[in-house]
Structures are given as structure tokens and as C-alpha cells.
Amino acid sequence: MQYQDMTKKEMQREYHRLCQRYNEYEQQGLQLDLSRGKPAPEQLALSQRMLGELNSRSVLDSEDGTDCRNYGGLDGIPEAKALLAGMIGxxxxxxxxxxNSSLTMMFDILSHAMLDGLLGAEPWVQVKDRKFLCPVPGYDRHFAMTEHFGFQLIPIPMHNDGPDMDMIEDLVQRDASIKGIWCVPKYQNPTGIVFSPMVVERFAHLQPAAPDFRIFWDNAYCVHDLYPNAPAVLPDILSACANAGHPDMVYEFCSTSKVSFPGAGISAVAASSANLIDLRKVWKFATIGPDKLNQLRQARFFRNESGIEAHMARHARLLRPKFEQVISIFREELDGSGIASWTEPRGGYFLSFDTMPGCAARTVELCRRAGVKFTPAGSTWPYGRDPQDSNIRIAPSFASAEEIEPAARLFTICVRLATLEKLAATRFASETAFGAERIA
Structure with a gap:
């Protein structure tokens, strides 16, 4: 039976039943964390041999003869450039x-745009009421970065094939104070949506009023297929923009942080020659060169794109059962209730869950009280404020297979409890429909 169709007595009985189940989990003393998309220890172990790629007897020159122990090499060594270029096509x-961090590269580019301007344009710090477009639900760290730089953040709804392009095209054509948009185009954080070829083409053919408008194309999950035999295919945004006559409109990012070690991966930005020249002029003041030994270590371990594909297939074998278990429990516990929906991604690190409006924060709080931590409700929206209070990001990767079961089942119990409380408050103008039994 759908919850919206229940009588008051039926709701009271269901709430009582769920409270009993909730108390059972609460008494277990759970301490589980599904809040961030971190690789599990078993995934990190897949890269352990990388640490032996270099030792005191190793040849430490790159293939072009650069001594990786020394200064220099602002662009990175040739084999690392070839490796990461292969990841994104x-x-x-x-x-x-x-x-190790593509986020650092994004922050540095934003800083450059703010202070210096891009390709001779007016520095963004001088642009009054500057704005940035933010597909929602989306990545909280992206939003926080542009909030830090004083942008007004404009939410853009996500569809099944990518963000609302009609809205994006309309906004950027008529407002020169809109300076950019965040995109996670493959297995988007948190929905797992893959941008369609048509969406990619429409991005490439944007006609922004601002000549220095930039697409921040964070291709973080470019090789993170949960089903490697049927990978999602994403068109190359750099080629698409160049073919559309807008080669400078995009910065594309990737890294091996969730391929190897998050604290010791390597990252890359791909862009037009003009944009790269522009970045080199500024970054030469910030560094005399990156950690080339780590770049050499990564390049020798993975060797090429095929090596990364084989490595990521091993990651998929560890991650896929966790996602499938979470989805199976959601279906078992919530199908037919009419109170929730969720994505079922085929890659990446997250799935997106939507409660009835007004229930997400309460759901997360109930989970926290029982010992299971989720990303705070609202995090997937600019300023941490979800106007519907409905979206929750689920990150199954770090929990063990044994931890997934209680965490997912407790989550569904909390969704039901929060929904019943909201329905009682709406239909009976009181949350006291459940009396003293209501969880404080």
C-alpha cells in the first residue's frame, strides 16, 4: 500500500512497526560512514605494487631524458601526459x-580568472554580480569553490541525459555576467547520469554573451565503469568545441585519484593551445614543476590506456556488488510505497536518492542517531540548501560488503519514518499522531 493512501490508524501501526526495527538497529551500536565516495581498502590494495615501481636502483629519467628527481617540467613528463590524455580521449x-588533485587545478584556474582574467579578458573579480551555473543535484565541492569566490550560484535541473540545455542556452546568451558552468559529464556526481551526445554537442555550440565563459568539464569518472563490458561512451568535448568554432570554451579535468591512491594520484587539465599558454604564463610563478617521480611511478605502473582499463575492471569487481546490494535493498523495502525514487548508475561512485519533499534532512538525522553517517541533506545543492529537502547522496564504496546490508536497511527504515511524520504533520496538522513513540 502507498503511504499516501493510509488511514491514520494504518499510519500509526506502520510507524510502531518501524520504530521497533529502528530500535533494533540502534541497539547494535553501528558506526558506519556512507558520506563520501572514498575507495575501500581493498581497492587501494590493487595499486600497492605501484610503490615498488621506483627504488634506489631505478632509472629515474623520463622517456624524453628529463631527470625526474630535479626541478622543471611544468607540463608534466611525456608518458604521464600520454597516459591521462588516453583516459579522456x-x-x-x-x-x-x-x-594528485584535479580540484586544485580547478581552484587555480578560477583564481587566475578572478585575478588576471582569461586570455586578456576582464578579471572576474571586477565583474559585478558574477554568476556560475550549477547542475543539481551536483557536487558540493564544486559549488563551495565558486561560492568562495563570490559567485551567485544558479541551479540548473538535471534530466536523464544531462542538464537542462534549454535553460542553459537561454541564460548564457542573454547574461554576460554568467562566467561558467560546472559539469561532471560521465556518471555524474551524485546521479550517475551520462551526458548524451546531443547534450555534448549543444554545449559545444553554446553562444555565451560572455567571451570568457568557460565550461569546467570535470571528467572525474571517465574510466569508472561498473560494467566494463558495456561502458558508457562520452563524446570528446574538446573536439566538439573546436569543431563548433569555440576551442577555448572548455577546460577538461581528470585524475588517477580514485584509480590509484587518492592521496597520491596525478591529475590533468586538457584545453586548447591558447588556454594552455595562458595557464603556463601564470603557473610558472606558482611552481618550478610538479612531482615528476610520482608521475613516472604512475606511468610505469599503468603503462597505457589498456593497463588502466584492466585495472579499473578489478575496481569494478569490488564496487559493483555494493551498488547492486544497495539497489536491491531499496527495491525490496521501498518499491510500491510511493515515497521515494533513486538512480541506478552504471558507473561512478554515487547514486542519488529522492525522498518526498521535506523528508531528506530528517532521514539523515535519524540515520545519524542510529550510527550511520550520510552526506548532509542539501549538500548536493548550492549553498547547501535543497529547496525541496528531498535529495540525499549515497556513497556505497567505502563500506564493506558486510556493512552495506545494515546501513541500507536502516536507511530505508529512516526514510519511511520521516515520511510518516511528514504525512502526519500535513494531513492531521500535527506530528503528535504517533504520541510519545515519535523518535525525538
Whole structure:
């Protein structure tokens, strides 16, 4: 029976039953964390042999003869450029390789745009009421970064094939204060949606009023297929923009942080030659070169794109059962209730869950009280404020297979409890329909 069709007595009986189940989990003293998309220890172990790639007897020159122990090499060593270019379908000459964090590269580019301007344009710090487009639900760290730089953040609804392109095209054509958009185009965080070829083409053919408008194309999950035999295919945004006559409109990012070690991966930005020249002019003041030994270590361990594909297939064998278990429990516990929906991604690190409006924060709080931590409700929206209070990001990767079962089942119990409380408050103008039994 759907919850909306229940009588008051039926709701009271269901709430009583769920409270009993909730108390059973609460008494177990759970301490589980499904809040961030971190690789599990078993995934990290897959890269352990990388640590032996270099030792005191190793040849530490890159293939072009660069001594990786020394200064220099702002762009990164050739084999690391080829490796990361292969991950995203770019050419090595389109790529600069840095340290472990692509987020750092995004922040540095935003800083450059704010202080110096891009390709001779007005510095963004001088642009009054500057704005940035944010597909929602989306990645909280993206939103926080542009909030830090004083942008007004404009939510853009996500569809099954990508963000609302009609809305994006309309906004950027008529407002020159809109300077960019965040995109996670493959297995989007948190929905797992893959942008369709048509959406990619429409991005490439945008006609922004701002000549320095930029697409921040964070291709973080470019090789993170849960089903490697049927991978999602994403068109190359760099080629699409160049073919559309807008080669400078996009920065594309990737890294091996969730391929190897999150604290010791390598990252890259791919862009037009003009954009790369522009970045080199500024980044030469910030560094005399990245950690080339780590770049060499990664390149020798993975060797090429095929090596990364084989490595990520091993990741998939560890991750896929966790996602499938969460989805199976959601279906078992919530199908037919009419109170929730969720995505069933085929890659990436997250799935997106929507409660009835007004129930997400209460759901997360009930889970926290019982010892299971989820990303705070609202995090997937700019400023941490979900106007519907309905979206929750689920990150199954770090929990063990044994932990997934109680965490997912407790979550569904909390969704039901929060929904019943909301329905009681709406239909009976009181949350006291459940009396003293209501969980504080």
C-alpha cells in the first residue's frame, strides 16, 4: 500500500512497526560512514605494487631524458601526459599534468580568472554580480569553490541525459555576467547520469554573451565503469568545441585519484593551445614543476590506456556488488510505497536518492542517531540548501560488503519514518499522531 493512501490508524501501526526495527538497529551500536565516495581498502590494495615501481636502483629519467628527481617540467613528463590524455580521449599536447588533485587545478584556474582574467579578458573579480551555473543535484565541492569566490550560484535541473540545455542556452546568451558552468559529464556526481551526445554537442555550440565563459568539464569518472563490458561512451568535448568554432570554451579535468591512491594520484587539465599558454604564463610563478617521480611511478605502473582499463575492471569487481546490494535493498523495502525514487548508475561512485519533499534532512538525522553517517541533506545543492529537502547522496564504496546490508536497511527504515511524520504533520496538522513513540 502507498503511504499516501493510509488511514491514520494504518499510519500509526506502520510507524510502531518501524520504530521497533529502528530500535533494533540502534541497539547494535553501528558506526558506519556512507558520506563520501572514498575507495575501500581493498581497492587501494590493487595499486600497492605501484610503490615498488621506483627504488634506489631505478632509472629515474623520463622517456624524453628529463631527470625526474630535479626541478622543471611544468607540463608534466611525456608518458604521464600520454597516459591521462588516453583516459579522456585527448591528445598529449592538449594536456598539462599536475599533482594528485584535479580540484586544485580547478581552484587555480578560477583564481587566475578572478585575478588576471582569461586570455586578456576582464578579471572576474571586477565583474559585478558574477554568476556560475550549477547542475543539481551536483557536487558540493564544486559549488563551495565558486561560492568562495563570490559567485551567485544558479541551479540548473538535471534530466536523464544531462542538464537542462534549454535553460542553459537561454541564460548564457542573454547574461554576460554568467562566467561558467560546472559539469561532471560521465556518471555524474551524485546521479550517475551520462551526458548524451546531443547534450555534448549543444554545449559545444553554446553562444555565451560572455567571451570568457568557460565550461569546467570535470571528467572525474571517465574510466569508472561498473560494467566494463558495456561502458558508457562520452563524446570528446574538446573536439566538439573546436569543431563548433569555440576551442577555448572548455577546460577538461581528470585524475588517477580514485584509480590509484587518492592521496597520491596525478591529475590533468586538457584545453586548447591558447588556454594552455595562458595557464603556463601564470603557473610558472606558482611552481618550478610538479612531482615528476610520482608521475613516472604512475606511468610505469599503468603503462597505457589498456593497463588502466584492466585495472579499473578489478575496481569494478569490488564496487559493483555494493551498488547492486544497495539497489536491491531499496527495491525490496521501498518499491510500491510511493515515497521515494533513486538512480541506478552504471558507473561512478554515487547514486542519488529522492525522498518526498521535506523528508531528506530528517532521514539523515535519524540515520545519524542510529550510527550511520550520510552526506548532509542539501549538500548536493548550492549553498547547501535543497529547496525541496528531498535529495540525499549515497556513497556505497567505502563500506564493506558486510556493512552495506545494515546501513541500507536502516536507511530505508529512516526514510519511511520521516515520511510518516511528514504525512502526519500535513494531513492531521500535527506530528503528535504517533504520541510519545515519535523518535525525538
Amino acid at each position: 585527448a591528445r598529449p599536447e592538449q594536456v598539462m599534468v599536475g599533482g
